[in-house]
Amino acid sequence: MRITPIRCLGARLAVLRIWVINPNTTESMTTAIGRCARAVAGPGTEITAVTSPIGPPSIESHYDEAMSVPGLLQAIEQGEHSGADGYVIACFGDPGLDAARELARGPVIGIAEAAMHTASHLGRGFSVVTTLARTTGRAAELAERYGMDRFCLGVHACEIPVLDLETDSRARAIVTDACRTAIKVDRSDSIVLGCAGMADICHSISEEIGVPVVDGVSAATVLVQSLVTLGLRTAKHGEYASPPKK
Amino acid sequence: MRITPIRCLGARLAVLRIWVINPNTTESMTTAIGRCARAVAGPGTEITAVTSPIGPPSIESHYDEAMSVPGLLQAIEQGEHSGADGYVIACFGDPGLDAARELARGPVIGIAEAAMHTASHLGRGFSVVTTLARTTGRAAELAERYGMDRFCLGVHACEIPVLDLETDSRARAIVTDACRTAIKVDRSDSIVLGCAGMADICHSISEEIGVPVVDGVSAATVLVQSLVTLGLRTAKHGEYASPPKK
Amino acid sequence: MRITPIRCLGARLAVLRIWVINPNTTESMTTAIGRCARAVAGPGTEITAVTSPIGPPSIESHYDEAMSVPGLLQAIEQGEHSGADGYVIACFGDPGLDAARELARGPVIGIAEAAMHTASHLGRGFSVVTTLARTTGRAAELAERYGMDRFCLGVHACEIPVLDLETDSRARAIVTDACRTAIKVDRSDSIVLGCAGMADICHSISEEIGVPVVDGVSAATVLVQSLVTLGLRTAKHGEYASPPKK
Amino acid sequence: MRITPIRCLGARLAVLRIWVINPNTTESMTTAIGRCARAVAGPGTEITAVTSPIGPPSIESHYDEAMSVPGLLQAIEQGEHSGADGYVIACFGDPGLDAARELARGPVIGIAEAAMHTASHLGRGFSVVTTLARTTGRAAELAERYGMDRFCLGVHACEIPVLDLETDSRARAIVTDACRTAIKVDRSDSIVLGCAGMADICHSISEEIGVPVVDGVSAATVLVQSLVTLGLRTAKHGEYASPPKK
Amino acid sequence: MRITPIRCLGARLAVLRIWVINPNTTESMTTAIGRCARAVAGPGTEITAVTSPIGPPSIESHYDEAMSVPGLLQAIEQGEHSGADGYVIACFGDPGLDAARELARGPVIGIAEAAMHTASHLGRGFSVVTTLARTTGRAAELAERYGMDRFCLGVHACEIPVLDLETDSRARAIVTDACRTAIKVDRSDSIVLGCAGMADICHSISEEIGVPVVDGVSAATVLVQSLVTLGLRTAKHGEYASPPKK
Amino acid sequence: MRITPIRCLGARLAVLRIWVINPNTTESMTTAIGRCARAVAGPGTEITAVTSPIGPPSIESHYDEAMSVPGLLQAIEQGEHSGADGYVIACFGDPGLDAARELARGPVIGIAEAAMHTASHLGRGFSVVTTLARTTGRAAELAERYGMDRFCLGVHACEIPVLDLETDSRARAIVTDACRTAIKVDRSDSIVLGCAGMADICHSISEEIGVPVVDGVSAATVLVQSLVTLGLRTAKHGEYASPPKK
DSSP: OOOOOOEEEBOOOSOEEEEEEESSSOHHHHHHHHHHHHHHOOTTEEEEEEEOSSSOSSOOSHHHHHHHHHHHHHHHHHHHHHTOSEEEEOSTTOTTHHHHHHHOSSOEEEHHHHHHHHHHTSSSOEEEEESOGGGHHHHHHHHHHTTOTTTEEEEEEOOOOTTHHHHOTTHHHHHHHHHHHHHHHHTOSEEEEOOGGGGGGHHHHHHHHTSOEEOHHHHHHHHHHHHHHTTOOOOOSSTTSOOOOO | OOOOOOEEEOOOOSOEEEEEEESSSOHHHHHHHHHHHHHHOOBTEEEEEEEOSSSOSSOOSHHHHHHHHHHHHHHHHHHHHHTOSEEEEOSTTOTTHHHHHHHOSSOEEEHHHHHHHHHHTSSSOEEEEESOGGGHHHHHHHHHHTTOTTTEEEEEEOOOOTTHHHHOTTHHHHHHHHHHHHHHHHTOSEEEEOOGGGGGGHHHHHHHHTSOEEOHHHHHHHHHHHHHHTTOOOOOSSTTSOOOOO | OOOOOOEEEBOOOSOEEEEEEESSSOHHHHHHHHHHHHHHOOTTEEEEEEEOSSSOSSOOSHHHHHHHHHHHHHHHHHHHHHTOSEEEEOSTTOTTHHHHHHHOSSOEEEHHHHHHHHHHTSSSOEEEEESOGGGHHHHHHHHHHTTOTTTEEEEEEOOOOTTHHHHOTTHHHHHHHHHHHHHHHHTOSEEEEOOGGGGGGHHHHHHHHTSOEEOHHHHHHHHHHHHHHTTOOOOOSSTTSOOOOO | OOOOOOEEEOOOOSOEEEEEEESSSOHHHHHHHHHHHHHHOOBTEEEEEEEOSSSOSSOOSHHHHHHHHHHHHHHHHHHHHHTOSEEEEOSTTOTTHHHHHHHOSSOEEEHHHHHHHHHHTSSSOEEEEESOGGGHHHHHHHHHHTTOTTTEEEEEEOOOOTTHHHHOTTHHHHHHHHHHHHHHHHTOSEEEEOOGGGGGGHHHHHHHHTSOEEOHHHHHHHHHHHHHHTTOOOOOSSTTSOOOOO | OOOOOOEEEOOOOSOEEEEEEESSSOHHHHHHHHHHHHHHOOTTEEEEEEEOSSSOSSOOSHHHHHHHHHHHHHHHHHHHHHTOSEEEEOSTTOTTHHHHHHHOSSOEEEHHHHHHHHHHTSSSOEEEEESOGGGHHHHHHHHHHTTOTTTEEEEEEOOOOTTHHHHOTTHHHHHHHHHHHHHHHHTOSEEEEOOGGGGGGHHHHHHHHTSOEEOHHHHHHHHHHHHHHTTOOOOOSSTTSOOOOO | OOOOOOEEEOOOOSOEEEEEEESSSOHHHHHHHHHHHHHHOOTTEEEEEEEOSSSOSSOOSHHHHHHHHHHHHHHHHHHHHHTOSEEEEOSTTOTTHHHHHHHOSSOEEEHHHHHHHHHHTSSSOEEEEESOGGGHHHHHHHHHHTTOTTTEEEEEEOOOOTTHHHHOTTHHHHHHHHHHHHHHHHTOSEEEEOOGGGGGGHHHHHHHHTSOEEOHHHHHHHHHHHHHHTTOOOOOSSTTSOOOOO
16 A cells, blocks of 8 residues: 655644633632643643633623623733733633634634534534523524534523532533433534533533533633644734724 | 633643545655644644555546545555544545545544634635636535535635646745735635645745635644544444445 | 505504613714604604713724623613613614613614614615724624625725714715715615714715615614514513523 | 713604505405504504405415415505505515515515514514415515524414404414414514414414514504605615516 | 446337416517427427416516416416426516416426526536516526525626517627626526527527526426426425315 | 417437446346336437446445445446436435536436435425435435525435345335325425435335325436437536546
8 A cells, every 4th residue: 555654743842821711700610611621731731711800600691691791801901911822712602702802812712613613523413502591592693603503403401500510419410411312302413512611521421422522611722722833813904903992 | 800820731641643644646745744734733643644545646626536535545444453543634625524534433634624614713704725716616515514605705716736836936926816816805814725735835825915824734633633632533323433334 | 446445543642762872982973873763753752862881982893892782781771770662772783782682671673683674675685884894794794693694785894983974074975985886886775874873874875876775773763663562572581581690 | 870861752743654455355354454554553654454456365375375466566556646655565475575566666565574574673583373384385485585584483384264263263272372382392482473364363362472472464564654754665776666668 | 347238218108298388478489489398398298388368578577477477377277178297487587386386287397497407407506697687686586496596606687678589689699798708707607598588599609608508498398398207296285285266 | 368379299309328327336226227217218318227337235325425436437438438428326425426527528417416306396395215314414415515405304214224125025115104204294295215226116105105206316317318408518618627637
């Protein structure tokens, strides 16, 4: 066989700084999110997990989402002063993404964006399993925005409030059941978890139901890392130029 | 400001093996492709650049593409025996992607797939700049398949045969001009280069025209690396299960 | 001819209260917006024009838009206390629309939403003429959200900053020219003006170029008035229920 | 709070003439339709309910619809001679809409068009509840034409012939049940009633099931009234110019 | 080479009756249409060219189209009594297609439908070249209805009134020029002629510009012939069942 | 009634040569396919049924499909030397269609393409009933490619391996049941059989369930025959020009 192998070992070593921003104000969630990001970051990547300075303790409505954005943008501005190379917005509604891209020099990625793109590489389609039914419309809207609606075969709610994911011992079982049902009903190939608070239980669900399960926090972390490595960032000559000074 | 930084340095060290397969039989292209993949791979990632064992010297038609697939699939099977963790198909038509996913245990990514997804994170839309006009229909078709048609604002041909990219000294200038025109005509944010043979000139074009330019070979390399790091691979319980034995 | 006329004169008289909220903090714009709303409101309709309590003086970026939302929502809450029957969000980006619908008992309509729907009744398609090129992506996104992308044949920018519409004497001529060009290039039937600041010049443009021109402020005012008259309001049993208390 | 209220009371008084045309020949339906239109018309609006001079007694097939159009167009021509300012086509298939727009100087609105647009302002999506299953395809087609397919989450048939709506005492209960089921199955926010003959029972259904229910006759009446108030009418410089004389 | 040829010669001989209906009342057009249908019909197929009994002399507006339908449906009913096996509606707006399908036992095909489907088999996309600009919207609408909008790359008008096609000696040159331009501007593979009155000049245009040109009359004739041969006709268990008797 | 019949009998007599290529290597399937093609071919049409010279014995995966293409293309080249006027690719995945169109002078049609187009003329929508669930994704993808996704209301699998269709006596009953279920669940008008191996049982299923059932082999045969009769073939000035020589 005429294979011509060219073997080599990458040697990128400069430190790459990623800020993972939790846009709600619950610090225990930030801790968990930071742990997930760190678990997949490459050598040479520094993860800074940040709790939004102002906003709601959890994001479970359009109102919560809207009220979280100014704090998130403040964190982005802080990151710019601190030399961050890229950002993860760690809430599945991807709040403030467009505005954050205007402010940041480096790439900014939402966890819904990253998770959906990632799942699209794993088969014909995915199901989203999320917390409250009232957020499913937003998930479907994001799928469309990212071009992922053709892969998004269903959005399923567990009716677990976000903060109960940390404290309710039955939460993992309920989410796992919802994932199993979703695969069957939607005839989907993989699961996208629709809440940053589910990042911790991603691997155990995948092992239990035997299909790929995607957590947006880790997916977004490696995606930002990849973009920075490629030297790519938000285009700055048009829509996402720095906002006009007022 | 109530920022709660959690600093940490990733320490993933197990070797991760990516095969980058050139589905045409021109070894000088394989060398260039391998160089580009190596330049973005992380420490601990081993790149194996592979020339397809049988097929056409370049892929410039549907016929060439179809004839390249059996050789590509042979290379995938060889990779499975050699313990490859994931694969890049280094031709912008992403030939044989579905079949390769059936054969491989790990993820398989086409360079059009990777480049288009990557560009979608950089702004509202991208333009594809490719070699021959007769391949533009296929590029548009792939954009649709990946859900990237809403970001793909135009496909532009330079009318340079694939192998001339290496030998024709004016090629770089022609491609650069086409990129500049595409940004203006399509009002796009970034460029996707539509041929593996353009990987080498990606950075210089970006510097010259001042907008992000995405090369699929490097984009696919870091994408496969990310998927393997996340423990994700093609779902094997449905459409992409191993093909039935005959 | 077997026509059976049933003639009658409507007699609805209860006062109907519409708050028209300018989400930027420039009061002269509020005054102009209020004048346009009042000009089309029916007898028995009371118009309250409101300037957002906090936010940017004009909305010309995703950042401005995001920063305008908390003030807008504060105004909605004030309206709820004051017995408003419905709301107009008087900025063409329709900022905060989903969150406002969660807060309000009555209908909430954005001016882009109203203008695009209105124009869709006038022919096969419309062109949007707006201020800055960097806002055209957002206009296209809204057209898609409202199902109006099939009618939206083009989005054209005049590169006039929002506040210059009031002060720059050439603004009207520039906008008029852009409208005339848009009709020709897009082969469209009507024009949608893409900024609340253009409400004042709507009629004169229509007369000058001889095609229907739609201003969102007046279109949204009569739309809210119609919904209240029909006894219709945002559905409150699902996605748009009042946000969970924190 | 820096709210700047500008209170004013609209004073539009000129009489505005709307013809509501029933394109079938059953006069009792015309009477009911006229009553619904009158109930929502503003002071100063004169409603003329018109029975089509020729055509079928009810419209329950593509054939019926086609045969109703010449009579409808005759009524439009009569309206033009009588000084009508705008028209409602009071059949949920919106028969003859394009041709009517060519003939009329003022706006012409179909009740499916008005009802679907109206429902789209009330939440993420609506369900249509109609008479016979054989008409559901047409309803879906209209949803697409108006850009409302993204909001139209389902079309449900009651299998009640149109004229039985007036005479069959169980009809209201059957339609109400179908509405309740539709909301649940489609996870929709509101109901669109898919027949002019259902206008009378709109409010009672809404009260009974506790969600917004939209009747097209009243929705179209206020929509035409709004368009006339805004000074807007079908664009006459292109597709909808008066038809060439023969 | 392991080719296994099985040669045979078809022997279908029963007479197959196709009615080709001109929905306008100009008999010279019927004669031309009949000639084109006859030229492609197989041995054993009998073509009956029919002039609509009532309606406009040419169809150049939505109004003309609507007024042509009752006469067309009368012709279909006559065909049913005479034992027709299938029908062609020979006007590019495909007027009355749904209603005709309810009435007829055998298949009914519009010439726009047939021409667009046919052209979709010849390459990536086609351009439509038609008579008056005011009909282009309708052509685009039909392309969408038939799923052919992804192939329809442009609709171009010649501004030649329908009946002038027969009498204006420059018509052929104008149409040919428009075809040549369309291929270049749209980068299309083939041309669809957008008027039954252009059937006669189809072949000469194709020879002159060197690309495939599709005439709907002949395309629809062989399509109906194929459907009857396959034993296929409009499904009669749902939407297209015979219309309810009144 | 002013009907003007022009009766005539077609007299096309030149022999028209269609190659029907079975891209798998099972000759008994070729025999059955040839029989079906011959049953619908017109007098003067010569059918040559061809077994692919190399490839898998049945096509049940993306891998099988990819491996069948070189043999199929070899058969097309042989057909070109033998004077074939057009080709049918007799496998429901339509493998190698684009490449075959580059090689052939005459039209090339896949059986999925033909069957879906054909079914679209019979009502509002069709269901596909196919063999293995793992092929349903491909069927949906083809529906989209051909613009037929708006008509394709569902894809249903019987889980019968392709070659068992010939040998398993229960196969016909299972497929028939699946068709009956599909019509009900999808509310569809007709059935498209999703495998060349089902051609033989098409008519009996249609008779049993009373709805139109479309077999792709016969549909493609008459479609190629029609295209050749019309003098139409793949456009050769762009994407489908002969492939560049290597």
